[in-house]
Amino acid sequence: LAPEIKAHVTSSQPATIQGAVGMANRLTTDGIKDGIFKKKENVGNKKRSNI
Known part of the structure; x- marks a missing residue:
């Protein structure tokens, strides 16, 4: 998560982890829409090569 x-x-102080995740998701989405954050593509979806 971004520090902001x-x-x-x-x-x-959300009561549940679900509340915290939901709030973080909404804030991040709003930040992307407002141009505060840039959307990164394929973050966390990288596959390791077993070569």
């Missing part, structure tokens, strides 16, 4: 998103989620 982490700070907002932490300060809101």
Whole structure:
């Protein structure tokens, strides 16, 4: 998570992990829409080569 998103989620003290994940998702999506964050393609979907 971006530090800005982490700070907002932490300060809101969500009651459940699902609440924290949902809030982080919404804040990140809004940040991308507003141009605050750039969307990265294929992050976390990299496959390792076994060569």
